[in-house]
Amino acid sequence: MIELQDALRRKEIWAVGGGKGGIGKSLITGNIGISLARLKKKVLLVDADLGGANLHTTLGIGVPEMTLSDFLSRRVENIQDVIIQSEIKNLSLISGAQDFLDAANPNFSQKTRLLRHLETVDADYILLDLGAGTSYNILDFFLFSDQGILVVLPEPTAIENAYRFIKSAFYRRFKKVVTHQGIKDLIDAAMDQKNTMGIRTPYDLIERVKLMEREVGEILELEITKFRPKLIVNQVRTKGDIQIGFSIKSACNKYFGINLEYLGYVEYDDSVWQSIRSKRPLAVEYPYSRPARCIERIVHNLLRKEQLTLSTLY
């Protein structure tokens, strides 16, 4: 029993999201997984992109026979039955739903069943590749994980989506900790940026909540400090692009009051699409390429619970 508890405590779930499609979430999840596996960690990758699963592609695995949808629809009972061993030692995969349209929207009991089963898997790290968007499912997986990682590109649309993602995630978190229906409604209303109540920032929201119930407002304040998403800037071409990560960190701190951790960046490089074209993982095909090494550095930061410091810019 004690052993089992140890095993549970040891396991970490990391989720990778970002709001926008096609920004490298799967690329980064897959290759973080490979890096960890090479460090002799047992890794399970889960393609939780229930809309357009393609994590297997970044790993160079063909369309798998068993997928998450088989588990969600109870065609199989045990999570073990949908886990595929990859060619890389210590790395296995649960492929994403391909055919099961309803899977894009699993209900609460399906989600809890999945999470309950994931807890029993023998792995050091479980990496969730979340799809694009800010649907409740994506947000819930993000909030549930031990480390929520956001991927962003150094361009306005991706950044805008990342901010929307952050805001949605922690307003959802707010809603989970309050029971008062009036406050829940207020949070919903505040989600709309153009709300008529003059609530622009989380600060405004908390002030308003405090007027209704002071204690609840204070609980929400505490929630803000506990919410520490991580950031990766992908497709970096210049020093200025790297700088954008620090700027986003600063803006998040001033606007949301949250402490975003800047994990690192991944350089833009042709090796990425070359590896995808050759249907082999980047870290296997081009282990010494710049993006592969960037991802390794990110893994080191994650393991040591460190982040990028400004000195990298000088």
Place this chain on the structure above:
Amino acid sequence: MVKKIEDLNYYELLEIDPRASTQEVYRAYDRIKKVYEPNSVALYSLFSPEETAILRQRIEEAYRTLINDPKRKEYDMVLRELRELPEPEPEAQRMPTYQPPPVQQRPVVVRKPAEREPFLGNETRPQPAPSAPPPQQAEVPVPEQPRPAPLTITEFTGTAIRAVRENAGLSIRDVAGITKISERYLGYIEKEEFKKLPARAYLKGFLPQYAKAIGLDPERMTGDYLRRYDAAMER
């Protein structure tokens, strides 16, 4: 805990520790200023242009206060009143002879406009009377306006640079602390003692640093100054 942007103190605004050195204040300012530039992509969809403008103005205020020793001491005292800063204890050991903020230094500043005028009036085109109000004498931390180079300057001569520096409430020593350029060289730059300055390549490195520290456009100031330097050295 969670604070409205308007309520962030100067240290929080510049994202530095209250014990940050002058050099660190400067570096943080230089960085944060870029983050909150009007077209900064990282602000997209988060801050409105008006909010960004207000933030920028506050960042300027923060910098001008924290870079200036007496002003910073005064500001720290206010923060301590508000309980935003802990009481300093180890300080006492480092500075056995504690002295109250040297408010008395202020009158020196008051003399400046008179000194400055002849030089600034010394321009080719006719200039309007210096429009900048005389520097404040009061001890109250009146936020200075974000300060474009005074309109009366058309060329960054050594004297003009000095005037801008003094207008910003910075001593040579402050600037030396920020830029790590020696006080001696800063003095030579201002006095245009070109022969005593190190080789041109070094000077070219010093000038943009100096410009940034006093809030001037580095390229313009360096260009102007080197032109005068080259002309003088040719003779």
